[in-house]
Amino acid sequence: MRFSSGLVVGKFCPLHRGHELVIRRALAECERVFVLSWSKPEHRGCEPERRSRWLERLFPQTTRLVLTEQRLAELDPPPEFATLPENDADPPVQRRFCGFICERAWQVRVQAVFGSEHYLETFAHELTRCFRRSVPAHPGVTAVVVDPERGNVPISGTLLRSDVHAHRRFLSPEVYADFVQRIALLGGESTGKSSLAATLAREYATLHVPEFGRELWEQRAGQLVFEDMVQIAKEQIAREQAAAAGASRWLFCDTSPLTTLFYSLDLFGRAAPELEQLAARSYDLVALCAPDFEFVQDGTRRDPAFRDRQDRWYREELLLRGVPFVMLGGTPEDRVATLVRVLRDRE
Numbered sequence: 001m002r003f004s005s006g007l008v009v010g011k012f013c014p015l016h017r018g019h020e021l022v023i024r025r026a027l028a029e030c031e032r033v034f035v036l037s038w039s040k041p042e043h044r045g046c047e048p049e050r051r052s053r054w055l056e057r058l059f060p061q062t063t064r065l066v067l068t069e070q071r072l073a074e075l076d077p078p079p080e081f082a083t084l085p086e087n088d089a090d091p092p093v094q095r096r097f098c099g100f101i102c103e104r105a106w107q108v109r110v111q112a113v114f115g116s117e118h119y120l121e122t123f124a125h126e127l128t129r130c131f132r133r134s135v136p137a138h139p140g141v142t143a144v145v146v147d148p149e150r151g152n153v154p155i156s157g158t159l160l161r162s163d164v165h166a167h168r169r170f171l172s173p174e175v176y177a178d179f180v181q182r183i184a185l186l187g188g189e190s191t192g193k194s195s196l197a198a199t200l201a202r203e204y205a206t207l208h209v210p211e212f213g214r215e216l217w218e219q220r221a222g223q224l225v226f227e228d229m230v231q232i233a234k235e236q237i238a239r240e241q242a243a244a245a246g247a248s249r250w251l252f253c254d255t256s257p258l259t260t261l262f263y264s265l266d267l268f269g270r271a272a273p274e275l276e277q278l279a280a281r282s283y284d285l286v287a288l289c290a291p292d293f294e295f296v297q298d299g300t301r302r303d304p305a306f307r308d309r310q311d312r313w314y315r316e317e318l319l320l321r322g323v324p325f326v327m328l329g330g331t332p333e334d335r336v337a338t339l340v341r342v343l344r345d346r347e
Contacts, residue, residue, distance in 0.1 A: 003111040003142070006030035007127075009098055010115075011039040011087065013046035014179075015054040016160055016170045018116060018153035022146045023059055026114040029144065034106055035059065036098060038067035040084045043161060050178050057174040065105055075104050095123050099130030109135060112142045120145050165249045173245035180244045181346070183339075184256040186318075186325075187289030188310030192332055196289065197254040199336055204343075207243045208252040212236045213260055229264040229271065233257035233278040250343065257281050262313055280321070285346070287339055288314055290329035 006026040010019055026033045037051050052066045065071075072084055077100065085094045102108050109131040113124050124143035131138040147153060155170040164171070164179045171179075183200075185193045194210065201208035213232045217224060236257060244251050261279040264271040271279075291307045318325050326342055328335040 001029060001031045003030045005032045005034065005108055005110045006112040006114055006144070007034050007036065007098070007102065007110040008114050009036045011043070011046075011157060012037050012051050012054065013039055013043040013157050014160060014164070014171060015051065015058070015175050016153070016155055016157065017172065018147065018150065018155055018170070020058065020172065021153055022114050022116060023062065025144065025146045026112070027059070027061065029114075030112060032108075033059075033062045034102065034108065034110060035062045035064045036067070036101055037065070038084050040086050043157075045161075045164070045179060053178070054175050058172060063106060065101065067101070075101075077104070091119065091122070092126060095126035096130055098123075099127050102127075103131070103134065109138055110141060111139065112144050114144045114146060116146050116148050116150065118145070118148055168248075177241065177244035177247075180247045180249065180251050181284035182240060182244070182251045182253055183285045183287065183343075184253045184258075184283040185287050185289060186256065186259060186314050187328075188291050188307035188314075190307060191289035191291050191311075192293070192335065193289050194254050195332060196328070196335055196339075197252040199332070200250075200252045200339065203336065203340070204248065204250050206248040206250050206252070207246060209236070209240050209243050209254060211255040211259075212239060213255065213263065224267065226264070226268045226270075226272075229260055229268070230275050230278070233260040233275055236260070237278065237281065249347075253283070256283065256286075258314075258317065262310065262317075282323075285342070286318065286323055286325040287328050287342075288318070288325045289335065290327060292329050293331070 006029065008023050008026050012019055023033065023035065035055055037055070039046070042048070048066045048068050052064065055062070055064045055066070067084060069084060081097055081100050085097050102110060110127070113120060113127060115123070120143040124141040127141040128138065131141070153170065155167060160167050160170060168176050185197055187193050197208040212235045216228065216232060236255060240251065240253055257275065257278040261271050261275055264275055291311045326339065328338050
């Protein structure tokens with residue numbers, strides 16, 4: 001290793017393959033790599049929680065800090081650094097702030113700073129000045145410029161934010177998954193949810209997530225126990241998350257944990273607290289399929305009266321929770337057409 005420690009700083013809004021190239025170079029040349037991120041103002045879709053998750057998923061071997069005003073206040077900063085610098089703040093202010101974070105948050109004075117910008121030499125010089133104020137013998141910070149002409153990864157955060165889906169090839173699946181909009185299809189038995197999810201996935205050249213609870217029901221010949229309910233909801237969410245990484249713009253979900261909550265209450269008269277929490281999972285869009293066509297008995301379903309009761313429960317529960325939803329009624333073709341119109345307005 002050339003350096004004992006290295007620093008990478010960025011907004012990472014979003015974290016793209018150019019950023020990844022820089023961080024991997026730092027990992028190759030440093031014993032320890034520190035990654036610092038903040039953005040003021042924040043960019044929609046790239047909130048601190050997401051940036052933290054992206055960095056943790058892709059670079060768990062690094063020491064990471066995604067700053068917010070609250071997190072900064074916990075470091076008890078001096079007046080000079082009492083608030084996060086604005087994105088367009090004077091470069092010397094931002095560089096001194098980075099030096100302060102290194103010393104205060106990590107108790108480290110890095111030997112190298114990595115990035116793709118031509119100004120990296122002046123950044124390294126400012127960090128050297130900061131560190132030598134407290135440790136005069138500090139050897140100085142080396143600037144390691146990676147792909148400054150963007151030849152390997154021709155992308156920028158600004159261009160990506162203009163249309164994440166058009167430029168998704170510059171995002172790792174772990175990052176792109178957070179930009180996929182999840183559409184939850186709810187409804188009673190025999191309301192066409194499964195067929196609708198598969199049809200929409202074909203229509204949009206993306207993926208859908210089948211209903212795990214039904215799969216398990218069939219495997220167990222209808223013999224489920226109370227403890228299965230939480231596991232069904234957790235597995236459904238896990239499958240959603242896995243599918244999102246390979247989806248394109250939309251992911252159609254043939255149920256949600258809210259459905260599992262309904263069956264837990266119906267079958268056992270109660271629900272585990274963890275399931276109650278999972279049932280509050282949010283989706284980008286919820287569509288409720290109306291029970292307005294002929295009931296089809298496939299050997300596992302109850303009866304039309306049960307389907308009507310499910311429909312009433314969904315309507316009441318969604319209203320109670322303040323969850324807006326789109327009603328889908330009529331023929332399967334009508335339902336597809338309605339949702340296509342809704343999604344067109346969201347593109």
